Amino acid sequence: MMDTKWVLMTNDDGIDAPGFEMLVKAMNKAGIPLVAFAPSGNKSACSMQLNLGKPIDLHNRRELIQQWDLDESIGVHLFALDGTPCDTMIVALDGGLNHVLPDIQPSLVLSGVNLGPNLSQDSYHSGTMGAAREAGLYGIPAIASSYTSFDPEGMKVGIEATVELVQRVLPLVPKTPENLCRPHIDLHAEHVSSWPNPAPERSATEAEQQLMSAFKNGELMLNLNVPPEWNGSYQTTRLGMRWYRNAVQFSEGKGGSVESTFTIGAAYIDNETVESGDCDSVALGIASISSLPTWPQTHPLALDDALLAHALQSDETGHPMWFKG
Structure with a gap:
């Protein structure tokens, strides 16, 4: 397995979430080597929250390999x-994975499949x-995946679309990430924003190549949303x-000090209709693939709007055209 590309997996629903089990099984069945560093419990909607200065334990859940009937030889x-x-x-990326599995270097990060949409x-x-964004900050290509229903029944379509996307993307990325942990910071890379100066002119081919470079270096991530009534097609979205x-x-x-009790959750x-919007795509039963910048706007490693506009171009399969870059 010396030339094998490994996928580093995580989620926010926790390692014991049914969707994570289904995805691990599907990845294993597809013959894709994987290592999971997932939360012990449900951490939904925690954004980029961190535990700073607090010891956090890592548990080897090797018993799941047998419980989930996985092929360990993969x-x-x-x-x-x-x-x-x-x-x-x-x-995982800042030394933990190397500490427990020194012979494994992931080529791609996959986060999900989330139970519920991650749109807009x-x-x-x-x-x-x-x-997925944190992985990008560390310089490794990353995909976030969500099933847009909160009912786990029917989640199989989300799993299927996710594995298909991984199979499409994995051959495009190098076995060893080119910029893992950011040893090389090139503020003049062609895919990096020139802000506050005007964006340079680019041909379509140049834009595709630069978007691919941005993905390989972690400046661009993919966000997949799969509706329960998925019709088998994809659309490149914003x-x-x-x-x-x-x-x-x-x-x-x-009574006491409690003035009121509040519960957050939309009624x-x-x-609202947006051209090439992710919400609009899933409403039509189409899986949405959004190419999103990892770094915030005005950061030196951000991507300019003109380049991101090229990311909306799709090929005949509905995948981003820059996959060919």
Whole structure:
């Protein structure tokens, strides 16, 4: 297995979540070697929360290999960390994985499959996306994946689409990430934003090559959302627009210092039509693939808007055109 590409997996629903079990089984069946560093428990909607200065334990969950009937010869290691999704990536990529499995170097990070959508502004709240973004900050290509229903029944389509995307992407990335832990920081790389100066002119071919370079170096991540009524097709998208209405429920306090009790959870969601929006894609039964910048706007390693506009171009399969870059 010397030339094998390994996938580092995590999620925010926890290692024992049914969706994670299903995804690990499907990846194993597809012959993809994997090592999981997943949270010990449910850490949904924790965004990029970290445990700073607090010891966090790593548990070897090798018993799951037998319980989940996995083919160990493919390559599979399962660990649970008593931390957040971002903790799992920092621990794994900043020495933890090398400490427990020194012979394994992941080529790609896969976070998910999340139970519930990660569309539009969910990208700020999602632990699933937070882990993928953290991986990108460390310089490794990453995919976040979500099934857009909160009902686990039917999640099989989300698993299927995720494995298909991994199989499409894995041959495109190097076995060893080119910039893991950021040993080389090139502020003049062609894919990096020139802000506050004007963006350079690019041909379509140059843009595709630069987007691929950005993905390989962790400056660009993929966000997959698969609807329960998935029709088998994909669409290259941007973030859409949705509003969570009546998001707070409350009841009066029961005495003492408790003034009121609040529960956050939208009563309903308004979606507004956006051209090539992720919300619009899943509403049509199409799996949405969004190419999203890892670094925040105005950061020196951010991507400029003109380059991201090229990321909306898709091929005949609905995948981003830059996959050919």
